[in-house]
Amino acid sequence: MTISPFAPARFPTLPPLAGFTMATAEAGVKYKGRTDLWVLRGQPGTQVAGVFTKNKCPGAPVDWSREALSAHTEGPRIVVVNSGTANVFAGQAGRDAVAETAKGAADVFGSDVGSIHLASTGVIGVALEASKLVDQFPNMTLDGDGWEAAARAIMTTDTHPKGATATAKIGNTTVTINGIAKGSGMIAPDMATMLAYVATDAKLSQNVLQDLLDADVGPTFNSITVDSDTSTSDTLLLLASGAAEHSEISDTSDAALTDFRRALHDVLFDLSQQIVKDGEGISKFVTIKVSGAVSDASAHKIGMSVANSPLVKTAIAGEDANWGRIVMAVGKAGEPADRDTLSIWIGPHVLAEGGQLATSYKEEYGASYMKQDEIVIRLDLGLGEGTATVYTCDLTHSYIDINADYRS
Amino acid sequence: MTISPFAPARFPTLPPLAGFTMATAEAGVKYKGRTDLWVLRGQPGTQVAGVFTKNKCPGAPVDWSREALSAHTEGPRIVVVNSGTANVFAGQAGRDAVAETAKGAADVFGSDVGSIHLASTGVIGVALEASKLVDQFPNMTLDGDGWEAAARAIMTTDTHPKGATATAKIGNTTVTINGIAKGSGMIAPDMATMLAYVATDAKLSQNVLQDLLDADVGPTFNSITVDSDTSTSDTLLLLASGAAEHSEISDTSDAALTDFRRALHDVLFDLSQQIVKDGEGISKFVTIKVSGAVSDASAHKIGMSVANSPLVKTAIAGEDANWGRIVMAVGKAGEPADRDTLSIWIGPHVLAEGGQLATSYKEEYGASYMKQDEIVIRLDLGLGEGTATVYTCDLTHSYIDINADYRS
Numbered sequence: 001m002t003i004s005p006f007a008p009a010r011f012p013t014l015p016p017l018a019g020f021t022m023a024t025a026e027a028g029v030k031y032k033g034r035t036d037l038w039v040l041r042g043q044p045g046t047q048v049a050g051v052f053t054k055n056k057c058p059g060a061p062v063d064w065s066r067e068a069l070s071a072h073t074e075g076p077r078i079v080v081v082n083s084g085t086a087n088v089f090a091g092q093a094g095r096d097a098v099a100e101t102a103k104g105a106a107d108v109f110g111s112d113v114g115s116i117h118l119a120s121t122g123v124i125g126v127a128l129e130a131s132k133l134v135d136q137f138p139n140m141t142l143d144g145d146g147w148e149a150a151a152r153a154i155m156t157t158d159t160h161p162k163g164a165t166a167t168a169k170i171g172n173t174t175v176t177i178n179g180i181a182k183g184s185g186m187i188a189p190d191m192a193t194m195l196a197y198v199a200t201d202a203k204l205s206q207n208v209l210q211d212l213l214d215a216d217v218g219p220t221f222n223s224i225t226v227d228s229d230t231s232t233s234d235t236l237l238l239l240a241s242g243a244a245e246h247s248e249i250s251d252t253s254d255a256a257l258t259d260f261r262r263a264l265h266d267v268l269f270d271l272s273q274q275i276v277k278d279g280e281g282i283s284k285f286v287t288i289k290v291s292g293a294v295s296d297a298s299a300h301k302i303g304m305s306v307a308n309s310p311l312v313k314t315a316i317a318g319e320d321a322n323w324g325r326i327v328m329a330v331g332k333a334g335e336p337a338d339r340d341t342l343s344i345w346i347g348p349h350v351l352a353e354g355g356q357l358a359t360s361y362k363e364e365y366g367a368s369y370m371k372q373d374e375i376v377i378r379l380d381l382g383l384g385e386g387t388a389t390v391y392t393c394d395l396t397h398s399y400i401d402i403n404a405d406y407r408s
Numbered sequence: 409m410t411i412s413p414f415a416p417a418r419f420p421t422l423p424p425l426a427g428f429t430m431a432t433a434e435a436g437v438k439y440k441g442r443t444d445l446w447v448l449r450g451q452p453g454t455q456v457a458g459v460f461t462k463n464k465c466p467g468a469p470v471d472w473s474r475e476a477l478s479a480h481t482e483g484p485r486i487v488v489v490n491s492g493t494a495n496v497f498a499g500q501a502g503r504d505a506v507a508e509t510a511k512g513a514a515d516v517f518g519s520d521v522g523s524i525h526l527a528s529t530g531v532i533g534v535a536l537e538a539s540k541l542v543d544q545f546p547n548m549t550l551d552g553d554g555w556e557a558a559a560r561a562i563m564t565t566d567t568h569p570k571g572a573t574a575t576a577k578i579g580n581t582t583v584t585i586n587g588i589a590k591g592s593g594m595i596a597p598d599m600a601t602m603l604a605y606v607a608t609d610a611k612l613s614q615n616v617l618q619d620l621l622d623a624d625v626g627p628t629f630n631s632i633t634v635d636s637d638t639s640t641s642d643t644l645l646l647l648a649s650g651a652a653e654h655s656e657i658s659d660t661s662d663a664a665l666t667d668f669r670r671a672l673h674d675v676l677f678d679l680s681q682q683i684v685k686d687g688e689g690i691s692k693f694v695t696i697k698v699s700g701a702v703s704d705a706s707a708h709k710i711g712m713s714v715a716n717s718p719l720v721k722t723a724i725a726g727e728d729a730n731w732g733r734i735v736m737a738v739g740k741a742g743e744p745a746d747r748d749t750l751s752i753w754i755g756p757h758v759l760a761e762g763g764q765l766a767t768s769y770k771e772e773y774g775a776s777y778m779k780q781d782e783i784v785i786r787l788d789l790g791l792g793e794g795t796a797t798v799y800t801c802d803l804t805h806s807y808i809d810i811n812a813d814y815r816s
Binding site: 055089093123185227315328332354355357395396397399 | 535
């Protein structure tokens with residue numbers, strides 16, 4: 001598989017995080033000769049926040065993990081993730097597999113089933129063989145180092161492992177945030193995307209953790225799209241071990257959170273960008289900045305309409321500054337728009353304004369600009385103050401290759 | 409260009425229609441060595457009904473033709489259609505081109521500008537050079553035969569001309585309905601699709617004509633999608649010359665319309681099917697039948713969510729009966745759905761039921777069925793009485809080829 005041209009040169013250095021240990025294994029769920037199982041342990045007292053797919057046909061692991069989020073326990077929190085099957089639409093066998101995996105993990109890692117957070121990613125419609133995971137648990141020695149190995153174990157069509165890290169000051173204490181994510185196709189998160197796990201040693205109450213996550217998922221994971229297809233497995237968990245020295249923060253409006261908020265955004269943004277930049281078949285990374293819409297929500301919908309248009313995406317793949325298709329995609333969004341107040345830029349060039357091609361625009365500007373790997377399209381609706389930025393990739397032959405025979 | 413494997417063996421025989429004459433010409437708007445201009449004349453008294461794109465950034469010809477629909481006139485109705493440029497998002501130059509074309513047509517063909525119905529199809533963002541059309545008008549000799557030539561003149565990425573005809577009894581009089589259409593990409597009609605012209609010699613009032621059209625556009629043109637991209641130019645006109653012998657019908661509930669309604673549906677359905685079966689890059693024609701939804705509207709949205717899913721479409725291209733992606737697309741539609749009451753069939757085979765793969769299903773059933781050219785996917789939501797049927801095609805390498813360099 002060709003590595004995405006937008007892959008980072010190397011996996012970032014994610015330091016061990018106080019309160020967390022982990023391990024990976026080769027469970028052989030589907031793939032051979034690679035790891036496909038990750039277990040993360042958060043020490044007793046670890047708080048967990050999460051957001052999940054809004055797809056109406058979620059996988060059994062999503063149902064389970066939604067409930068686990070509110071489970072109260074004194075034991076450690078255990079996260080178990082496998083790749084190879086998504087264990088979605090697998091009926092009673094899928095639900096049994098989830099229960100069996102949770103029981104196995106609770107027994108081996110010394111917790112209770114209500115504290116087990118599960119996720120599976122891969123083919124839909126095939127039940128997980130839980131015994132393959134459970135059999136591995138006793139062989140897994142959890143320790144503090146292993147974020148890159150974890151990021152590799154949860155990959156499916158990803159061309160590289162994805163990780164990010166940041167530090168923040170809470171009072172005089174420096175805390176760390178580590179995150180890993182996977183995802184490449186079926187990416188149009190409507191809550192969170194595919195699988196992402198972010199952990200910190202900060203000492204935060206569950207409500208603060210959930211508030212911080214909810215506030216930042218909009219401009220990060222919910223603003224990327226590869227193919228408009230919202231996964232049945234999207235899961236984003238944020239775990240806080242509380243191992244850091246500062247006193248617990250239990251009020252989201254606490255000023256001590258300012259720097260942490262910034263660092264959390266950096267990690268979430270970085271991970272979500274890595275996902276879209278590893279979009280199936282990507283040759284161009286595209287940023288779409290919308291302003292002048294009647295509201296931020298309207299701007300987001302218009303941006304997504306452009307980002308998901310097959311005709312816009314194929315034009316970009318063909319290095320064609322096809323403003324006509326952008327106009328079409330703005331107009332089909334179902335949001336207030338006026339052809340005659342709409343302005344469009346590609347990179348530094350005004351492409352269209354006043355309902356027509358800009359008089360200053362020359363085809364050679366577009367032809368030259370579109371050869372770049374990273375394309376910025378800016379739209380101003382000229383109607384109001386609403387803004388949004390969304391991120392996508394082009395639609396290429398490789399997307400067809402990957403998805404016309406992914407199962408085989 | 410490869411002809412769609414679903415193209416009819418030959419263009420149907422469309423008889424001359426009393427009250428209508430027409431001609432085509434080579435105006436050289438963009439294409440060389442082929443016709444690109446069609447003029448249709450409906451005798452004085454001809455009634456016209458129409459539906460247009462709901463895209464918020466419509467072309468200048470759409471704006472013009474919307475107004476012309478309500479223009480009252482004693483003169484003949486003149487329809488002027490060109491291919492090569494859509495004259496959309498071309499600002500004042502585009503509006504001027506529309507006015508100039510209408511004036512030229514009115515002068516040459518002996519009508520008034522308010523009776524000229526215009527449409528342009530092709531590249532967006534380039535103004536029509538009206539003089540190219542106007543210069544041809546004096547050379548065009550309108551006569552009664554020429555439907556196939558007309559269907560050819562309005563083609564863009566279409567691989568074959570599209571026409572349909574039917575007859576109906578109104579009282580003791582036999583009337584004829586002829587229709588032509590064009591369209592292949594940017595097809596997700598939200599009212600009508602691209603360009604379609606249907607004409608009859610029946611004697612119907614304008615309100616009856618519009619009622620009949622509005623009633624039938626839902627299950628025909630509004631139920632097809634190639635790529636989810638709603639064109640800025642969608643136009644469907646229905647013209648009635650009134651040359652037939654029966655007395656005028658001015659009440660939509662008149663029982664004498666029963667057979668005409670059936671025949672009109674046959675023509676609209678046939679044309680819309682020809683468009684989706686000539687979808688850009690098509691290798692498989694796909695019918696999606698939805699039942700058991702909470703309402704017909706909900707069933708339609710769910711059907712369209714499946715029909716527009718890039719992952720479903722690429723799986724079909726790969727001859728993969730990938731029920732998991734179908735489940736995903738049902739769940740992402742935003743409509744009421746329940747994984748555990750959802751049933752899915754491909755052709756005669758129950759694929760999934762009760763929230764899992766059907767126990768009777770074998771992979772070889774799907775493998776064998778998916779090799780067919782025409783695929784039927786049936787979904788039952790198990791929630792209510794809502795039904796809908798939508799039509800689409802698969803997503804192939806050819807779609808990328810066509811659209812990554814359509815402008816060049």
